[in-house]
Amino acid sequence: MHPLVLRVTERLVERSRATRAHYLALIEAAAQQGPQRGKLQCANFAHGVAGCSGHDKQTLRLPDAANVAIVSAYNDMLSAHQPFEHYPPLIKQALHEVGSVGQVAGGVPAMCDGVTQGEPGMEIGLASREVIAMSTAVALSHNMFDAALCLGVCDKIVPGLLVGALRFGHLPTLFVPAGPMPSGLSNKDKAAVRERFAEGKASREELLESEMAAYHSPGTCTFYGTANTNQMLMEVMGLHLPGASFVNPDTPLREALTRAAAQRVVRLTRQGGEYLPLGHIVDERCLVNAVVALHATGGSTNHTLHLPAIARAAGIQLTWQDMAELSEVVPTLAHVYPNGKADINHFHAAGGTALLIRELLDAGLLHEQVQTVAGPGLRRYTEEPFLDGERLVWRAGAGASLDESILRPAARPFSPEGGLRLMQGNLGRAVMKLSAVAPEHQVVEAPARVFHDQAELAAAFQAGELERDFVAVVRFQGPRCNGMPELHKLTPFLGVLQDRGFKVALVTDGRMSGASGKIPAAIHVCPEAFDGGPLARVRDGDPIRVDGRSGELRVLVDAAELAARTPLAAPPPAAGCGRELFAFMRASFSTAEQGASAFTASLEALR
Known part of the structure; x- marks a missing residue:
């Protein structure tokens, strides 16, 4: 061992x-x-x-x-x-x-x-x-x-x-x-159509045909x-x-x-x-x-x-x-x-x-x-x-891989380490999946652009406001605030901007999940903004360093200035689609690092 x-x-x-x-x-x-x-x-x-x-x-x-x-x-x-x-x-x-x-x-x-x-x-x-x-x-x-x-x-x-x-x-x-x-339409081809649609270069009919050929x-x-x-x-x-x-x-x-x-x-x-x-x-x-x-x-x-x-x-x-x-x-x-x-x-x-x-x-x-x-x-x-x-x-089972572009022996890995990085710094603790991020994109230092949901970022992209280097801070997406939804709608927009040569990254107390792609994303940030975590003190233009190699997650603002800022209050809870029924559960959720679970406190009480 x-x-x-x-x-x-x-x-x-x-x-x-x-x-x-x-x-x-x-x-x-x-x-x-x-x-x-x-x-x-x-x-x-x-x-x-x-x-x-x-x-x-x-x-x-x-x-x-x-x-x-x-x-x-x-x-x-x-x-x-x-x-x-x-x-x-x-x-x-x-x-x-x-x-x-x-x-x-x-x-x-x-x-x-x-x-x-x-x-x-x-x-x-x-x-x-x-x-x-x-x-x-x-x-x-x-x-x-x-x-x-x-x-x-x-x-x-x-x-x-x-x-x-x-x-x-x-x-x-x-x-x-x-x-x-x-297998249907390849995931690579599906992703390419999504990015073209985000840029207005593919019609909704093309997008739907692509999606239905992939999920068939x-x-x-x-x-x-x-x-x-x-x-x-x-x-x-x-x-x-x-x-x-x-x-x-x-x-x-x-x-x-x-x-x-x-x-x-x-x-x-x-x-x-x-x-x-x-x-x-x-x-x-x-x-x-x-x-x-x-x-x-x-x-x-x-x-x-x-x-x-x-x-x-x-x-x-x-x-x-x-x-x-x-x-x-x-x-x-x-x-x-x-x-x-x-x-x-x-x-x-x-x-x-x-x-x-x-x-x-x-x-x-x-x-x-x-x-x-x-x-x-x-x-x-x-x-x-x-x-x-x-x-x-x-x-x-097979004695050797039949395709080493997909599955390799331990003696010839794609990378000598796994695809997970623990991110730490004055913005809290988070995780980053590095395995899909190219080495040249794993470190980003750029001004923050702050959003409170993924729809705001999409609107800014469509308005042409994001044609520059920036770190997207999408906050109030943690488990205790709104249940911690996945933020996949961000992926095509940020991917397009990265392909255009801009240095972009994402920092969020929300999730990206298994389809997390080529954008460096520090996710599951805790403490979350809802609980007054440091993300609630970040302002537009604050320089942020997201270093997937060293695990550094930091807003480059003087500590005294950051501490003096009043944390932004969380938006009111959303209603509809049954979300109000889960308010009691959101109130009981543990931090992301503890599993974002409503059961953590009750199980810990049994020690």
């Missing part, structure tokens, strides 16, 4: 000793009570099985049968989640074949950032993660279940499912993906954003079956993997003889592995929010400092859009997660001796699934 990876892991274990011990005691107490349905009062049990077939009712009265909760994020408006429509019958049939039962225990909401981007609904996107976690808890609260299958793919859905499931960490739990859509069928969007980063992380964390992440929907292999997931989770129950609860899989080593894989692939910056929140749900105190130190020694092995030209299907074909995990294991960057749903040890995840006739089998 690399000494720094070990050092960060040991520090994480020590820092989390009290909270992790409390968490393990909590789930151990729940596990000792055994399957709960056998202890329910007769009326309670009758309610729980009233909708079942006669066969399933009888099966559930047997102590050796397992009842598996199916928690699904299905809806047919999201392409990534549309395939889940047909999963419950498939899962139930697979469970019947091993003498067990499945019940759809609950559904969780699943909203699409791609649909809500730049719209009012985006302001409840991050809060939806908390709603999903609570919905998962409601689904599992009936005490009817011996295990769980979580069906989810996209941005806030998988983290929310995992946070909720971890509070029932005594249950064996397996995550079941749906896979990416087949059921399955996850093919760029390496938060959704596909989720899938990669679930595999590296040992919560998927090996090789399950990037098999396309509605294929025989996808169906075989879904059936196998259902039957595998039964074997992980006490009745199945290989009892392995979720809370024992997700430990400090598992989370370090997730961070390492995030860096090695240039994954979504949203996971600088999600991974700390997930960790805290398991009693583990993961910090940005941990993540940044790991980034220093983890090489970038993958270039998938927006970090490269390829899409996730190309990554899968070049060797995919099996090759990635093998390279990281052999380089001593991943903990191998971890628990996974496939059995002990992460080496199992260097294998790939195949169909031998109708039988699902695993065999060794």
Whole structure:
């Protein structure tokens, strides 16, 4: 093992000793009570099985049968989640074949950032993660279940499912993906049309045709954003079956993997003889592995929010400092859009997660001796699934990359370090994703131009006011102010200005997520402007230095002058599109560095 990876892991274990011990005691107490349905009062049990077939009712009265909760994020408006429509019958049939039962225990909401981007609904996107976690808890609260299958793919859905499931960490739990859509119009060509539209050089009809050629069928969007980063992380964390992440929907292999997931989770129950609860899989080593894989692939910056929140749900105190130190020694092995030209299907074909995990294991960057749903040890995840006739089998993954422009060995990385930088200075703390930013654009020092939302910046661009070097400060976009929406609408405008030769950067307490592109962007700034953070004191024209190489984030104003300024007051909260319903949640959000979670305070109180 690399000494720094070990050092960060040991520090994480020590820092989390009290909270992790409390968490393990909590789930151990729940596990000792055994399957709960056998202890329910007769009326309670009758309610729980009233909708079942006669066969399933009888099966559930047997102590050796397992009842598996199916928690699904299905809806047919999201392409990534549309395939889940047909999963419950498939899962139930697979469970019947091993003498067990499945019940759809609950559904969780699943909203699409791609649909809500730049719209009012985006302001409840991050809060939806908390709603999903609570919905998962409601689904599992009936005490009817011996295990769980979580069906989810996209941005806030998988983290929310995992946070909720971890509070029932005594249950064996397996995550079941749906896979990416087949490749359509390339992400590079799609981005080019967006930039031409921003300049008025492409019509709305051309833009719509381009977008629909890119997002064209059921399955996850093919760029390496938060959704596909989720899938990669679930595999590296040992919560998927090996090789399950990037098999396309509605294929025989996808169906075989879904059936196998259902039957595998039964074997992980006490009745199945290989009892392995979720809370024992997700430990400090598992989370370090997730961070390492995030860096090695240039994954979504949203996971600088999600991974700390997930960790805290398991009693583990993961910090940005941990993540940044790991980034220093983890090489970038993958270039998938927006970090490269390829899409996730190309990554899968070049060797995919099996090759990635093998390279990281052999380089001593991943903990191998971890628990996974496939059995002990992460080496199992260097294998790939195949169909031998109708039988699902695993065999060794690719021995070498089939395309080193997409996926490289650790000995020949794209970069010797990962794609994340911790930014610090008198403007606070932030993160920057460097893997998609060319070296010549990683340092910007220029006057500030201050905006309170992305629409103001768009209007300034259209008015021709931004034809110069500047640092865009977009504030009052943090979790406690307006829910921390993603700010993707900024990307085409800033990209055009950078292409015209101007030095531009972005500083914001909002999010940019997995599609963060070629612009140097210090995001998730905390403390946020809403809480009187330094961003609320910045004025137009203040020189700002954004140094992605050194991690410096600084307004070049005398400290006394900056302190003497009155922080600008936050704008009044917006109403409409349901945003007013989430005011109580915004008031409870922790800082971005603590996961921007409404649960942080309540979980910390359990120490």
